[in-house]
Amino acid sequence: MNPVVRMVLQRLGLGLITLFIVTIIIFSAIAMLPGDFAKAMLGQSATPETVAAFQREIGIDRPPVERYFAWVGQIVQGDFGSSFASRTGYRRTVAEIIAPRLYNTMFLAVMTALIAVPLALGLGILAALYRNSWFDRVVNTVTLTTISFPEFFVAYMLAYLIISRDTFIGTEFAQSLPEWLAASINWVLNLVPKFPTLANISDQTPFWEHVWRAALPSITLTLVIVAHMMRMTRAAIINMLASPYIDMARLKGMSPMAIVLRHALPNAWAPIVTVIAFNLAYLIVGVVVVEVVFVYPGIGQLMVDAVKSRDVPVVQACALIFAATYILLNLTADIISIATNPRLLHPR
Amino acid sequence: MSESEYKLRLAQNLIGRGKVSRRDFIHLGLAAGLTVAAADMLFVSVARAAPKQGGFAKLGMAHGATTDSIDPAGYPDTFTQTAFSGAMSNSLTEVDAKGSIQPDLAESFETSDDATTWVFKLRKGATFHNGKTITSDDVVASMQYHMGADTKSAAKSLLESVTNIKADGPETIVFTLNSGNADFPYIMSDYHLVVMPAKDGKADWESGVRTGAFVLENFQPGVSAKLKRNPNYFKNGKPYLDEVEFIAITDLAARMAALSTGEVDYIGRADLKTLGMLKRKPNIDILEVTGYGHYTLPMNVTVAPFDNPDVRMALKWAIDREEIAQKIFLGHATVGNDNPIAPAIKFAINPEPQHKFDPEKARFHLKKSGMENLKIDLSVADAAFAGAVDAAALIRETAAQCGIDVNVVREAEDAYWDNVWLKKPWCASYWGGRATADWMFTQAYSADSSWNETFWKNPRFNELLIQARAETDEAKRSAMYAEMQQLTHDDGGAIVLVFNNFVSAKSKKLAHGELAPNWENDGLKMAERWWVANA
Numbered sequence: 001m002n003p004v005v006r007m008v009l010q011r012l013g014l015g016l017i018t019l020f021i022v023t024i025i026i027f028s029a030i031a032m033l034p035g036d037f038a039k040a041m042l043g044q045s046a047t048p049e050t051v052a053a054f055q056r057e058i059g060i061d062r063p064p065v066e067r068y069f070a071w072v073g074q075i076v077q078g079d080f081g082s083s084f085a086s087r088t089g090y091r092r093t094v095a096e097i098i099a100p101r102l103y104n105t106m107f108l109a110v111m112t113a114l115i116a117v118p119l120a121l122g123l124g125i126l127a128a129l130y131r132n133s134w135f136d137r138v139v140n141t142v143t144l145t146t147i148s149f150p151e152f153f154v155a156y157m158l159a160y161l162i163i164s165r166d167t168f169i170g171t172e173f174a175q176s177l178p179e180w181l182a183a184s185i186n187w188v189l190n191l192v193p194k195f196p197t198l199a200n201i202s203d204q205t206p207f208w209e210h211v212w213r214a215a216l217p218s219i220t221l222t223l224v225i226v227a228h229m230m231r232m233t234r235a236a237i238i239n240m241l242a243s244p245y246i247d248m249a250r251l252k253g254m255s256p257m258a259i260v261l262r263h264a265l266p267n268a269w270a271p272i273v274t275v276i277a278f279n280l281a282y283l284i285v286g287v288v289v290v291e292v293v294f295v296y297p298g299i300g301q302l303m304v305d306a307v308k309s310r311d312v313p314v315v316q317a318c319a320l321i322f323a324a325t326y327i328l329l330n331l332t333a334d335i336i337s338i339a340t341n342p343r344l345l346h347p348r
Numbered sequence: 349m350s351e352s353e354y355k356l357r358l359a360q361n362l363i364g365r366g367k368v369s370r371r372d373f374i375h376l377g378l379a380a381g382l383t384v385a386a387a388d389m390l391f392v393s394v395a396r397a398a399p400k401q402g403g404f405a406k407l408g409m410a411h412g413a414t415t416d417s418i419d420p421a422g423y424p425d426t427f428t429q430t431a432f433s434g435a436m437s438n439s440l441t442e443v444d445a446k447g448s449i450q451p452d453l454a455e456s457f458e459t460s461d462d463a464t465t466w467v468f469k470l471r472k473g474a475t476f477h478n479g480k481t482i483t484s485d486d487v488v489a490s491m492q493y494h495m496g497a498d499t500k501s502a503a504k505s506l507l508e509s510v511t512n513i514k515a516d517g518p519e520t521i522v523f524t525l526n527s528g529n530a531d532f533p534y535i536m537s538d539y540h541l542v543v544m545p546a547k548d549g550k551a552d553w554e555s556g557v558r559t560g561a562f563v564l565e566n567f568q569p570g571v572s573a574k575l576k577r578n579p580n581y582f583k584n585g586k587p588y589l590d591e592v593e594f595i596a597i598t599d600l601a602a603r604m605a606a607l608s609t610g611e612v613d614y615i616g617r618a619d620l621k622t623l624g625m626l627k628r629k630p631n632i633d634i635l636e637v638t639g640y641g642h643y644t645l646p647m648n649v650t651v652a653p654f655d656n657p658d659v660r661m662a663l664k665w666a667i668d669r670e671e672i673a674q675k676i677f678l679g680h681a682t683v684g685n686d687n688p689i690a691p692a693i694k695f696a697i698n699p700e701p702q703h704k705f706d707p708e709k710a711r712f713h714l715k716k717s718g719m720e721n722l723k724i725d726l727s728v729a730d731a732a733f734a735g736a737v738d739a740a741a742l743i744r745e746t747a748a749q750c751g752i753d754v755n756v757v758r759e760a761e762d763a764y765w766d767n768v769w770l771k772k773p774w775c776a777s778y779w780g781g782r783a784t785a786d787w788m789f790t791q792a793y794s795a796d797s798s799w800n801e802t803f804w805k806n807p808r809f810n811e812l813l814i815q816a817r818a819e820t821d822e823a824k825r826s827a828m829y830a831e832m833q834q835l836t837h838d839d840g841g842a843i844v845l846v847f848n849n850f851v852s853a854k855s856k857k858l859a860h861g862e863l864a865p866n867w868e869n870d871g872l873k874m875a876e877r878w879w880v881a882n883a
Contacts, residue, residue, distance in 0.1 A: 033762070033763075034760070034762065034763040034766065034767055035762065035763030035766040035767070038500075039763065039765070039766045040763070040766075041415065041422060041424065047504065047505060047798050048798070049497065049504070050499065050500050050501065050502070050504055053497070053498050053499065053500050054500045057500065083415070084415070085414070085415040085416075085417055085569070090417070090419075090554045097414065097569075100568075156601055159601070159602070159605045160605075162605075162609055163605060163608045163609055166609070167608070167629065170628070170629075170630075171628075194609075196609070196611060197602070197605045197606060197609045197611060198595070198597070198602070198605075198606045198609075198611040198612070200571060200572055200595055200597075202566070202568055202571065202572060203568070204566070292598065292599045292602070293599055293601070293602055294602065295595070295596070295597050295598075295599070295602055295606070297568070297570070297571045301570070302414050302570070305413045305414045305415065305570055306414065306415075308413070308762070309413060309414075309415045311414070311415055314414070
């Protein structure tokens, strides 16, 4: 059997076992949380009778083990169940709650990846090519700065920039500056497009408006993830450039760019792809803070909401999706690094 | 009044309806002796002030969760309350800007002498969104939805005193109560108790067909709700707006940014810390209303050392409420006086003496209780109210000066109402406030209430509570409520720190009348009451 195919099957099997373990962890973690959906919903106005009526209806008065197996049984059949927010005659399935949110998150992740990955690779290759030049230093400093700030800070700064665009000239600070300076700062600020600070999109939002509304979250995430991928690209390529076969290529008289692209890069893919996969996974499972700041209805916010209100079926489904995302992306990274490395592709 | 002045006055009334042009108005103004500039200014101000039809408003709400639904058994926070109760539905009565009760879906209401029977008459010709006329059967089904053993409604306890509801003809509903309640119409204004169409004798909330000023168009739980004007609304001329969109913006900074950049026209619960920056913007107004809501520190009076009235009194004197109002709530709060009845509520008094920080008096009571070197735990989390943890830290400092060692226990925010409130002997709590003294006392201070957070069972207080509820003589009633407030102040277990103000902000694009104090967002009814000013 082809080693790649064998590895994929093996890893998929392992992934399923991992997912199964994850279900146990998720379920017991949620069972250990204090309070339940009925109490969270009723809050201060909970009375023992209303809580009991609620619990009966959504079935959380049954023992945990029974509930666990009922849940896993449903998942195996591809049914994520109903949210606790359902009522008699008004069923809200977990799938229909999650689907639009997952789409939004994927939209943002893909949009960010389309900007960030080429940018990071390009910058990384150029930085490796001109290493220790001023260009290399500037790129390194800037990307390290943006990755060092927490994402909510970057997000708030961007939002503040958009607000300042219209209001800077009226502030006391601007009035204390010389007029020409204030005017030129204002001119620069007005070059910034007036991105919406509120990324509240709905299922009726047209495609390009969706892109426009998601601009600020996407820029924030790009700033946060570019450094990691760019530095890995640079390091991996520089590592390769020290090899004897690169010296050979140089002696042949190849141009530096051609050496990097044709000889160094193919051998450097493995670590780069791993880092890219890691960052893509982050884009799907880790962006809740950015979603909250820009009011973007993604799956991260949904999960936090669901945890707060103890809407257990939704929390479980989100956690499973996140786990599966990690497993699949890591698998893809492994396949790509094997496929690009003949030594791994044809082991002796 | 001269003839030209009279005409001017008349014209002012017509401007709002768009019936007088600016040019005609200025002519009239000149005839009445005004200059052109003055007449023009008058025109602009009147045209702004009078409600106008049309326009669209985007309202940023401080809450919103994916578990939200249009089911009135829930309505946990401002998003669902303002959008689905205030804009989309009506109760039988409503509270106006003065804090007094007005008929809403009901046309009138009257009671028997002992206030145990209440008769509500429905408005004639009022219809649901689908055109069906509202009948008493709909009202009965809607109320019964919140009653009975199987209900999950948060309003269940409100209707506990109702023993029977029956329809008397298509337009009359008769409520029978187990004991007299002169304030029953106030209870009927509650935002849960909206009227829904009856389907097979049961209230149909699922369809979203209600009676309100707006019809639901699109609702994405936790994200937004869009509503369109109800052209057949039963209130003349209302609503003014053609369309409203409620947007859930839970993040404080995001809310402020959204208003600053004009993404929304209004935000609830503005950030007090950056309010100054918002104020500087020329196109934004800050709105502040002292409501009925208040922050309390309930002590369980059945547990030592709080079972000793002198310990309670010592603590009441050991807290600097003024400092807490200034430092924690940045002045956007009114100092409390261990009386949960807000000053704006009918029958409210300010009991003497005003409790303030006084180490002498605190030490005196502490000594009298025989518990010098008192050490107590105060359990708090910001889930009770934003600023609870900081307020507790200030309390520890001032109490230390009185010889009381307060140990601040920081509890988990998650499930605070479940694990801490009503469980820990001294904790922090929040009351959204009720529109009447009786309602507030019954829910939070009466002996048999499940929310009696201080477990205080003062016999005199409970006797007065029942008497006052059924008393229809205003003077007698007023005296009884005064005595009850004094009792809570002197003997009760609740420390009322401050009454919180509703602080919100809007763009100048929106205009409104006097704001109602009963709930935030103009008594939850901003969609129906507000309009777009022509700039």
